Amino acid sequence: MKHRQRLLALALAPLVSLGAAAQDITVSAAASLQNAMRDIGAAYQAARPGSKVNFNFAASGPLLAQIAQGAPVDVFASADVETMDKAQAQGLVKIESRANFATNELVLVSPLSRAAGLKSLADLKRPGIARIAVGTPATVPAGRYAQSALEAQGLWADLTPKFVFAENVRQALNYVSRAEADAGFVYRTDAIVDKDKVRIDLVVPTTKPVVYPIALVAASRNAAAGDFVKFVTGAQGQAVLGKHGFSTAP
Structure with missing residues (x-):
């Protein structure tokens, strides 16, 4: 996990500017993430004075459809790898920013x-x-x-x-x-x-593990979005996810 976080940090580094923390960020996240993500958003805003994180929660499929139709979204967090694979195949997310950040049952x-x-x-x-x-x-x-x-x-x-x-x-x-x-x-x-x-x-014994990926939306030009992804995959974000019952991604 630590190795992946270092790689993700390198990939996102060019996307984060000194003024990134003061920008609004729009995050489309799976419905099952809403409690955890709201707390992560609050923690992020506390750590980045002047920033604001706006959330859009729904099933992963409709969120992907909204992004494909041009919805102004900076970050996409899906409840499964399959939906994120579709987003990547359609060129809707920045591949280098993609990371698995949590698991569930x-x-x-x-x-x-x-x-x-x-x-x-x-x-x-x-x-x-x-x-x-x-x-x-x-x-x-x-x-x-x-x-x-x-x-x-x-x-x-x-x-x-x-x-x-x-x-x-x-x-x-x-x-x-x-x-x-x-x-x-x-x-x-x-x-x-x-x-x-x-x-x-x-x-329930699932045929595939329940893994949550996160990535920057390709159409976004918001430098702060990369900083938010780093926060979610970093120690503070992972601690909040753990409090809500999520496990660390393998």
Whole structure:
């Protein structure tokens, strides 16, 4: 991790000027990052007087679409490698600035207001589980992770009639928190946010690790953006992420 941080610092060095800290920065970040990123933004602003970090949170797919359509964004943080790969393939991010900065776990949750009982993904087939919240796989990384895990166990097709598709992982969490769904797929860090309303029944074995990449948007000319990426991947940003339940990227 330290070696990657040194390489990233060298790549971003030309993008950071003495006056960078006083500029506004616009960051588009995956919905699951909103609590951690808001705290990182506050810490960054405290360390860079006069700076301001503005956030746009949504599912990674729609955020990528917004950037492709010319949205004024400086930094993109995705909840999966696949979406960032698409951004890179389309020339929408600066390759040399790209870095994996956090990892997470996909978990199966259920409402605390109901009796526990989900011990395996196969338990979702029980008649008492009528509605399962999951992010729309086409646009929500958590939904893709869930689909792959369920397909690996031959359960996706059987469970499809029960799915309540969400626009992002936080919406899936809200469905379960309000007991509008009997179970749902979210990240561990999301479940922690509503730990007084949902329980973690099990960690879902994903076919790919849940990795979060960050990169500068190619169209941005904001010198401060590189400084912010360095802050996220550096000691202060990583400490904040850790407090919110994220792990360091391998």
